[in-house]
Structure formats: structure tokens, C-alpha cells
Amino acid sequence: MVGLFNQYGVKGTFHLNSGALGRENVVTREEVKSLYNGHEVSVHTVGHPHLAQVPRERLIAEIMEDRKELERLVGYPIRGMSYPFGTHTSEVADTLAELGMVYARTTASHSSYHLPERFLTWHPTTHHNNSLLERAEYFLKLPYWQGIGLFYVWGHSYEFDHDKNWGMMESICEKLATDSEIWFATNIEIYNYLQSIRQLQFTSDYTIVHNPCAQPVWINVNGDTVKIEGGTTQKLA
Structure with a gap:
């Protein structure tokens, strides 16, 4: 996946469980910094629990221990994450803010191209197996007067091996890369840019x-x- 993104200049945010690093078919700690160079590494908890179902103490530990380990590996501040299984509550999102998280991606696809209403419950456009080609083509036809359009695709790289559809993802990357008007950005780059715009005086x-x-x-x-x-x-x- 990283090689495909690098080939076409696409940016990705990769959410990692530090507790799984080094297991079979999972990247090692030694690989993380170099492999994801130019992209973003983001929190996904240490052990991938349902955060809405664990005690507050474990919620805090799952986030902060994952963050500390990943920051040690990549050498930069990590300020965002995705929810394991996509599950969350307003209380969980509020706790993330207290822990220094500025965004958290869900799995609740909305099939649209608007910016998130709240970054701590950031809903994506679509999963990569959900009519991705059609949604990409629609995105490329968005009229300029609609303002900023965000095409946000989420998924898991292992799914492409399972579904044998790497060619589909490469076709999408190739199609989007031909449009010079598209800004390929990581989650934190999008967040930081919008914060800068909102501070204009x-x-x-x-x-x-x-x-x-x-x-x-x-x-x-x-x-x-x-x-x-x-x-x-x-x-x-």
C-alpha cells in the first residue's frame, strides 16, 4: 500500500496498534519510521478494544501507551487516531480531547465530500470496497463553486490481499493523480490547514x-x- 501511494504521490494516514507490531504479517517496530516516511502514523490503541465498553482508566491507557510508543518510533508528535471497530460515544470523544487528540476517524461512511463537522468524530466518505471508482469519478466532477471537497477513503491494506483487488486501488490512485487540482494530504495536514484558515484575520x-x-x-x-x-x-x- 505504501509503495502504491508513493508511486502516485498519494498521502495516507496509517493507524497502528503498537501491541501488534512484529506479529505475523504485521510491520515491525524497526520498519515503522522508514516505511511510513512522508505519510502519517496515527494512534489506533495498543490492543484494539471497543473503547465505548472499557473502563475510563483502560481507555486512557490504550490511547496514551499507543501514542507514546508510536511517537518514540516515528520521532514526531501524534495528535490523532481512528476508533477500533469504529465504535465511540460522545464521552469517549470528550476524553480524547482531554488526552490531546485533535481528530478521531470513525467507520460511518457518509458517501459525500464535505469537511467534518467535528474532528473527534470524523466520518469518511467511503470504504474502499464501496463503489470506489464511481465515487472517485463524481469527486473529480465537483464544481469549483462548491468550495473544498474532501474525498476520504478508509480501509485496511490486508483486505486487498484477501479480496484480490489491488488493481482497483491502483486504478483509483492513477486516476486521481492525473488531476493537478487535487491536494493529497494526511489527516493531520488537513486538520492543521483548516485551523490555519480559520485563524485568518x-x-x-x-x-x-x-x-x-x-x-x-x-x-x-x-x-x-x-x-x-x-x-x-x-x-x-
């Missing part, structure tokens, strides 16, 4: 904007795409 007449963040962002000004460099104040009209 405009004058009351919208003719001047200040970007207090280090990250550059792009906005639409009277039909034109304008880049707002990090730490700058720019006239828009």
Missing part, C-alpha cells in the same frame, strides 16, 4: 487580511485564488 471591509500562522493558505478573492503567506498582512483589493 480580516479588516471589517474584507480588503486586508493577516495570516498569524506560519503555514501559507489559499483563499478565493472575487473568483481568483490568492495565496496568503504565513506571518504576512496583505491587501486584497
Whole structure:
């Protein structure tokens, strides 16, 4: 999967159970940093329990121990995760926020292309076995005036071996890679970018904007795409 993504310039977020690393058919601790270089490694708990069914103490331990081990392996802060089995409650999501998680992906596909309403219950567009080609083609036809469209595919790499459909995934990557307007991004890159956009400061007449963040962002000004460099104040009209 990583090799396929690298070939076509696609980005992925890989959710790992640190307690399973090194088992049969699972990557080893020594492989993690180099294998996922250029992508994102994210929390998936140590032992993959139903988080809505465990005591709060174990919930905290499953998240934090996984995070600590994965951060030790990759050498950068990890601030997001996906829910084991996709199960969660509002109480679980609130606890994740207390633990420093800024996003958590569910398995509740909505078949649309909108941004998440709440990052700690981030619902994807579709599973890779659910009419993926048709959804990709629809995504490529989204009109520009609909604003940002997010095509979020989730799944498990082992499923492609089981279903013998690696060719389908390669076709999707190849099709999307031909569109220069698409930004391939990891979960945390999407989260960070949207936070930067939301921190833009405009004058009351919208003719001047200040970007207090280090990250550059792009906005639409009277039909034109304008880049707002990090730490700058720019006239828009």
C-alpha cells in the first residue's frame, strides 16, 4: 500500500496498534519510521478494544501507551487516531480531547465530500470496497463553486490481499493523480490547514487580511485564488 501511494504521490494516514507490531504479517517496530516516511502514523490503541465498553482508566491507557510508543518510533508528535471497530460515544470523544487528540476517524461512511463537522468524530466518505471508482469519478466532477471537497477513503491494506483487488486501488490512485487540482494530504495536514484558515484575520471591509500562522493558505478573492503567506498582512483589493 505504501509503495502504491508513493508511486502516485498519494498521502495516507496509517493507524497502528503498537501491541501488534512484529506479529505475523504485521510491520515491525524497526520498519515503522522508514516505511511510513512522508505519510502519517496515527494512534489506533495498543490492543484494539471497543473503547465505548472499557473502563475510563483502560481507555486512557490504550490511547496514551499507543501514542507514546508510536511517537518514540516515528520521532514526531501524534495528535490523532481512528476508533477500533469504529465504535465511540460522545464521552469517549470528550476524553480524547482531554488526552490531546485533535481528530478521531470513525467507520460511518457518509458517501459525500464535505469537511467534518467535528474532528473527534470524523466520518469518511467511503470504504474502499464501496463503489470506489464511481465515487472517485463524481469527486473529480465537483464544481469549483462548491468550495473544498474532501474525498476520504478508509480501509485496511490486508483486505486487498484477501479480496484480490489491488488493481482497483491502483486504478483509483492513477486516476486521481492525473488531476493537478487535487491536494493529497494526511489527516493531520488537513486538520492543521483548516485551523490555519480559520485563524485568518480580516479588516471589517474584507480588503486586508493577516495570516498569524506560519503555514501559507489559499483563499478565493472575487473568483481568483490568492495565496496568503504565513506571518504576512496583505491587501486584497
